[in-house]
Amino acid sequence: MSSFDPAKATADYLSILTPEAHAKATAYTQGGHWLLLWGTVIAIAISWMVLKSGILVRIRNGLAGKPVRGVLAILAVSALIEGVLALPWNVYSDWWRESAYGLTSQSFxxxxxxxxxITAINSVIILPLLGGLYFLIRKAPKTWWLWGGLTVSAFFMALMVLAPVFLEPIFNEYTPAPPGPVREAVVAMAKANGVPSDKIFIYDGSKQSNRYTANVSGLGSTARVAMSDVMFKKDADLAEVRAVVGHEMGHYKHNDVMGFAAVFGILGLVAFFLIDKLFPKVAALLGARDIQGIGDAAGYPVISIILAVLALLATPITSSITRVAETNADKFSLERVNEPDGLARALAKTIEYRAATPSKLEEVLFYDHPAVGNRIRMAMDWKAAHPAPVPAAPVAVPTAPVAATVP
Ligand SMILES: [Zn+2]
Structure with missing residues (x-):
């Protein structure tokens, strides 16, 4: 084993894909960075149009004596207009482009x-929340951002707890892994790592996307690991399944969903604080003379514009935080499951939607996972440092293809 060269092994895994496939992955990934920028520009342009049309001010004036109905009507109308105007962009970025790159087989x-x-569910959830925020702004004009930030964080945490129970089953079918080698391996790993083994599911992710992926969602008693059926359509062998589930168990054991919720809660608080400070300046800059301060819901497009810019600026922060958590989940998989080659094979299958070897700057700014080239190298370095089978692996399972056993 002394002849094992991690750099060469990494290059070998990357060369599973043809140079053309790598070039296509790079085009897709770098195009995605530009989508972030264009998406922000379009969101700002739409909010600006809604603001300039004066329609929200007319609704406000028309319902002057009825503050609650006025706020809700303004928010509903602006959500409707923005939803319709943003639809062509969403069709392009979420469906047409994904189809063009072969990353979805879903019909239009x-x-x-x-x-x-999703738009209907979002409206039902977000409209009352925004209405509540305007109530807070009027009741506590100096400290609304603090109470509002805390309320929104608590709300999204509740949403994360409920998502696996109420939201995810609307879009996909989640079934426990069927009896067979996959289930046996996963249950053994769950037992060895203190994860309830009835919380590992396979879902029909191929309905929406051809991405080879798995995830953890939920919080506390609703937390669960789910593997997309795409993994099995792309012939995941048992070592891959073990490595990937090991990675997801890492997220589960590290309470990453809770950690992300806390980080996003803090960022939300900062965003609300900045909105409070920036609103008068941005409103003046946009020439929104009819808007009567931040508590006036007719000024909602101004808030949207500030939020769109802040979200874009926060991208490097959020991607860097998730990137650290992803590195730790890879480490957990390597330490507990010890399938460096399984992990490398699985990672090579994700290159088509996440180019493998970006520049360091590109990785820092945009990658919410470390680049696959670096992740495979970490796995190969681990393999080089741990040449003998490590007894920590819960069961020794042969790496035979198991695709046929999974629907
Ligand atoms: Zn992960």
Whole structure:
């Protein structure tokens, strides 16, 4: 084993893909960075149009004596206009482009139905929340951002607890791994790592996306690991399944969902504080003379514009935080499951939607996972440092293809 060269092994895994496939992955990934910028520009342009149309001010004046109804009507109308105007962009970025790159097989009708449903659910959830924020701004004009930030964080944490129970089953079917080698391996790993073994599911992710992926969602008693059926359509062998589930168990054991919720809660608080400070200046800059301060819901497009810019600026922060958590989940998988080659094979299959060897700057700014080239190298370095089978692995399982056992 002394002849094992991690750099060469990494290069070998990367060369599983043809140079053309790597070039396509790079085009897709770098195009995605530009989508972030264009998406922000379009969101700002739409909010600006809604603001300049004066329609929200007319609704406010029309419902002057009815503050609650006035705020809700303004928010509903602006959500409707923004939703309709943003639809062509969403069709392009979420469906057309994904289809063009072969990353989804979903029909337009299927995509559109889900988009309409998500938009409807979002409206039902977010409109009352925004209405509550305007109530807070009027009741506590100096400290609303603090109470508002805390309320929104608590709300999103509740949403994360409920998502696996109420939201995710609307869009996909989650089934426990069927009996067979996959289930046996996963249950053994769960037992060895103190994860309830009834919390590992396979879902029909291929309905929306051809991405080879797995995830952890939920909090506390609703937390669970889910593997997309794409993994099995792309012939995941048992070593891959073990490595990937090991990675997801790392997220579970590290309470990453809770950690992300806390980080996003803090960022939300900072955003609200900045909105409070920036609103008068941005409103003046946009020439929004009819807006009567931040508590006036007709000024909601001004808040949208500030939020869009802040979200773009926060991208390097949020990606860097998740990137650290992803590195730790890879380490957990290597330490507890010890399948460096399984992990490398699985990672090579994600290159098509996450280019493998970006520049360091690109990785820091945009990558919410470390680049696959670096992740495979970490796995190969681990392999070089641990040449003998490590007894910590819960069961020795042969790496035979198991695709046929999974629907
Ligand atoms: Zn992960």
């Amino acid at each position: 009708a299927g995509w559109f139905g889900e988009w309409a449903l």
